[in-house]
Amino acid sequence: MLHLILFLAFGAVCVAGAVNLLVQRHPINSALSLVVVMGALAGEYLLLGAEFLGAIQVIVYAGAIMVLFVFVIMLLNAGEEERTKGSRVALLFGVPGMLAGSLLIAWVLLHSDMGSVEVGALLGSPKAIARLLFHDFLLPFEVTSVLVLIAIMGAVVLAARSEVAQPKQEKEN
Amino acid sequence: MNITIFIIASLIKTVLSLFLLLTAVAYSVWLERKIIGHMQNRWGPTRVGPFGLLQPLADGVKFIFKEDLTPPHVYKSLYIAAPMISLVCALTSIALVPVGNNVPIGGMSIPLQITDVNIGLLVVLGITSLGVYGVALSGWSSNSKYSLLGGLRASAQMVSYEIALGLSLVGVLIMSGSLSLREIVDAQSGVFWGFIPRWNIFHGQIFAFFIYLVAAYAETNRVPFDLPEAETELVAGYHTEYSSMKFAMFFMAEYANMITVACIATLLFLGGWHGPVFGPPILQAILPVLWFVAKVFVFIFVYIWVRGTLPRFRYDQLMRFGWRVLLPLAIANIVVTALVVAWGA
Secondary structure, eight states: OHHHHHHHHHHHHHHHHHHHHHHOSSHHHHHHHHHHHHHHHHHHHHHHTOHHHHHHIIIIIIIIIHHHHHHHHHHHTOOOOOOOOOOHHIIIIIHHHHHHHHHHHHHHHHHSOOOOOOTTOSOOSHHHHHHIIIIISHHHHHHHHHHHHHHHHHHHHHHHHHHHHHHHHHHHO | OOHHHHHHHHHHHHHHHHHHHHHHHHHHHHHHHHHHHHHTTSOOSOSSSGGGTTHHHHHHHHHHHSOOOOOTTSOHHHHHHHHHHHHHHHHHGGGGOOOSSOEEETTEEEOSSSOOOTTHHHHHHHHHHHHHHHHHHHHHHTTOHHHHHHHHHHHHHHHHHHHHHHHHHHHHHHHHOOOOHHHHHHTTOSEETTTEEOOTTTTTOHHHHHHHHHHHHHHTTOTTSOGGGOHHHHTTGGGTTOOHHHHHHHHHHHHHHHHHHHHHHHHHHSOTTOSOOOSSHHHHHHHHHHHHHHHHHHHHHHHHHHHHHOOOOOHHHHHHHIIIIIHHHHHHHHHHHHHHHHHHO
């Protein structure tokens, strides 16, 4: 019973944060709403029994990645979003379409025969996750690290190239 | 024990630990002013009360009565929220810190810790990561160039040194085999060679201790890594535009972070509450707490000592040090510890 209440509470916070992200005009408010969504997801992970994943969600996602998002928004100095006049087509087709889509998804989910997970059923201790990551799935883990390394190297090369390009333009001027 | 006693005990422990933490924050400010004063060949506060011991009280009254000015050009919602985020994240970690053995009170054994989460260390690191938002948002929302630069520098520094901080603790985790703070301390009980206590600092993690020390100084924005709040560089960095109670919240958050970091270092490297214990049961319950407080005091004294001694890093030197020196050293420590533990097993 308490678990159902907690699940609904975290879920409500998550959905509210997500809706707030879309509704807010200033990007910094949207970014902070996303942090709230991450926190609520970490709560859901804890309810499932994946405590390590919940802690890592907070440390890595909410505490490092979203900080970088906030940096970008702060440095770009993006102002508030301009409101356009609105579109009647969007209102006429969009709102019923969205309602129909969500009703369809809800019907499919309720009538499909997925199993149910008990609260705390997953083996989420650090030891279990370590065994999965470093023993059973070692090759995908290492390949993912190489993939992330390639992305970092690409970002460094792109940033360095734009620094090199600028002095040449200044010389031409 | 049943649920009501658990709730009552938890409430009492929460109130007590919050009160003690805030008192410790106030008196660590007094301690810093006295020690820095004596290192600079002057008295610290001496007027208010004996040895200036009531100075924190006077400071508190000053902060309360000062005008709480909100400049018109700030982004109000985040301007007001940022010091709260900082302070909440600084005060929350004390809930996971155990200060002593289980205390038998009236037939029940009450642990001297508010919650014993089995991923306690990760929760503390997560709360520290969230504290970066207070700094970054305060710098941006103040809408001033000094604040923005100070906030960006401070949060970039904190994020960079968090990595070295976390990795320096992995060596201890390899040796203890658990993330729960109480179990990490229990793994350091006993002595080897007859008289050297099995604290992790003597048991092979001395390099990790110094990496942790340096990363902790950078994480809490203290000298020699306090460029983001240096007066000569950035006026006051990210808390330039703050006055009175909001500034006091940042101030308290900084010292509370210091104390939290000192508590974690004590638990992971200095053996927690282990020390000579003797006497009647009441003394056996209190002495571990005193040993814990003494070790935390030593750590904070080193913090203040370093502040009085070293000049500050330039920002590029700071970032280079964090990424190109401290991070490889922490990783090397993990590799060596893992090899030694695997070879010994």
